[in-house]
Amino acid sequence: MFYRYEHNNMDETTPLMIRPQQGPQTGQLPWDPRRSCIAGVLVLITLTLERLAFYALVANLFLFLSLGRWSPDSGMTAVLLLVGVAHFSALGGGWLADAWIGRYWALVAGLSLYVVGFSLLTAAAAGVLCNPANSTSPFCVTEMYAIIICVGFAAGTVRANFPSFGAEQVKYGGTDSLRRFFNWYYWCVNIGSLLGVGALSYVALDMPNGFLRAFAGTCGCLIVALILFACGRPYYLVHRPAGSVLMNILCILCEAISGRCHLRRQTSIQSSPLIERRSQRPVTSPSWLDYAKIRYGGSHHDAAVEDVKKLGIVLLLFTSLLPYWLVFFQIETGFQEQGVHLKIGFEKNFNMPTAWLSLFDQIFILALIPVMNSVIYPYFDRHGYRVTLLSRIAFGMSFSFMAAIAAGVLEFLSIYQWKHGNRVTQVIHNVTYNASDMSLLWQVPQYCLVGTAEVFAGVAGLEFAYSAAPRPLQGVAMGMFSAMEGIGSLLGTALISALSPTWIRKDSQHFQGHLDYYFFLLAGIQGWALAIFTLWLLVKRVREMNSTPTPPPEPAPVS
Structure with missing residues (x-):
């Protein structure tokens, strides 16, 4: 899965990663590492603040609505609507940037829409937008749905354009510039998620007027992000829209x-x-x-059609990642269901929240990405090996497969322990659960495996979407990447609904079901996809080796 290259030819095969030669004959500006560094840092800081705001809202919206007398199904529907609009509107946000206003102004518009949405959300938390006092009905229903759609469209627009815009600022910095950028991009996404879920969730739940403080602070972060991003305009490389x-x-x-x-x-x-026409055609049929x-x-023209062909290849790769997304979204669904039926109690009456284990995924990513950037990838580069994007995606699929296997084995052992009398009863948010006497910490390996899969498949998928897609269609490609995540989430939800009567049962009958079968099914789907993907990589590699012309033998020396 490693592609060996010679030290005298360090460039990737894609022209987007070739550093242009300086000089008037190329028609491009000389490379300015200082400008690129400033632009890249501003993009990553803005991204971190934006992700902090989005994940803070996703993590706290359900409880905020519950305190506002929304029913549980209405609250869950609102959260799913927010995530769904954020994923699927990314395709429209990418099209808007590619066709009409360009990526810079699309990001400015998305961040501005973010500020509007969170300002209205802060006003709702303060009781200014609508007064919840002396009312028994859910408050701010119409206003909250408008806010959710506003923030969802903002998130989709930003999500579709940040990767491509940031990569444009650094792509001429060397052969590994894109790889390093997308690794740090994913690192900043998880920093924002960690701060949004951890710090702001604490402010929202444990302080007086917590939600007002949390949403106001988040709105302030978005205002700072918009100002920082706008101030970097003199340092950015900005391309015109392509129509x-x-x-x-x-x-x-x-x-x-x-x-x-x-x-x-x-x-x-x-x-x-x-037949006469065919005889005049080239041997290779179109x-x-x-x-x-x-x-x-x-x-x-030929170039326009070839661009569509490249976009089709990108779409095929995104489709092959659907099993990976099925396993990835278990962090928010299946792993949580498994966690509440494991022992959460520790010494001194301390109960660990099951949602905390998702932080292991983020912390593991934050620790692993710098190691990959600074140690692992440079090591292979120095020894003449390049870990290709497709190989990294295959590695990510492998770790995703192992995560599903680990979850299935843990659930099998948990059911075995419960059936043999090793049981505990625990209360989580005023709800009583039957649980096996196995510690919640046994879930840590599967969370770390999912995090490792993200470092390989998630990062490489973003980089592939940028590198393989033609420049006029990069925003659309990033929107497709986000939309595929949403499709993976919907497929996971449909699969859970289909298996609910038999394998996945309600909490009181959890140990009469077979959640372990569900995890093993996911492992089988991911393993099947991994086998096909690996076989395709091997065939592709063999064809490349066979198509490489062999140099003619050197003539024998004349005696």
């Missing part, structure tokens, strides 16, 4: 389909002229998308 990209894609697809159908009709009606090219009767 209505999605319309061009649709036109190419329609012309390709119609051209292919027209050719098939000609094949059935006029066989002899078609793909169905090629029929949108001018040379095959379409109206689009």
Whole structure:
């Protein structure tokens, strides 16, 4: 899974990672490492503050609405709406940037929309937007849904454009500049998540007027993020939008389909002229998308059609990551369900919150990414090996597979212990749960394995989306990456609903079900996807080796 390169050719195969030569003949500005460093740091700080705000809202919205007399199903629906809008609106945010206003102004618009949403949320927490006093009905229903949609669209717009915009600032800094940037990008995402879930959740729950303080502080962080990002305008490389990209894609697809159908009709009606035409064609037959090219009767240039082909490859890779996302979202679903039925009590009457274990995932990522950036990847680089993006995705799938196996084994042992009388009864948020006498800390390995999978597959997926997609479609590609996460979440929810009557039961009957079978099923789906992906990598590597021309033998010396 390692790609060996020679020391005299350190560049990646993609032109986006080749550092341009300086000089007037290239038509590009000389490389300025100081400008790139300032721009990259400003982008990462802004990203950290934005992720802090988003995860703080996701972690506290349900409880905030519950205290406002929202029913449990209404509160969960609101949280799912927020996450769903944030994932699926990223595709629209990427299109907006690519086609109309550019990534810089799309990010400014997204951050401004964030500030508006959190300002309204702060006003709702203060009782200014709507007064909850002397009312028995849920408060601010219409206003809260408007705020949720506003913040969701802001998050989607920012999520689609931050990776590409940040990579544009640093991509000419050397062969490993993109790899280092996307690793630090993911590191900052998890720092923001850690602060949002940890610190602001503490402020919201343990201080007087906690939610007002938390939302006001978060709004202040977003204002600082917007100001910092805007102040970095003189240091940014800003590209112009490329026009209505999605319309061009649709036109190419329609012309390709119609051209292919027209050719098939000609094949059935006029066989002899078609044979004559085929004899004049090159040996390699065109793909169905090629029929949108001018040379095959379409109206689009070759470069535009080839861009759509590249976007199709990116979409195929994102589809192969769906099993990975199924396992990843167990942090918020299956692992939590498993955790409440493990012993949370420790000495001195201390009960560990089950949600705290998700912090092990983030802490592990924060510790592992600097090690990979500073030690592991440079070690392989020095010895002439390059860990390719596709190899890193395969490694991430492997760790995801091991995480699902670890969760299934732990659940199997937990059920075994409970059935043999090793039981405890514990109260979590005024709800009584039956649990086995196995410590909650046994979940730590599976959280760490999921974190390791993120470091490989999550980071490499972002980098691949940027590197493989053509520049006019990079925002759309990032939006597709986010939308695939949302599809993975929806598939996981559908799978849980399908298995709920048998394997996944209500809490009072947890040990009569088989949550371990569910985890093993996820492991099987991920293992099947990993096997196909690995086989494809091996075939691809063999074809590359066979297509590499061998140098002619040197002539024998004349005696």
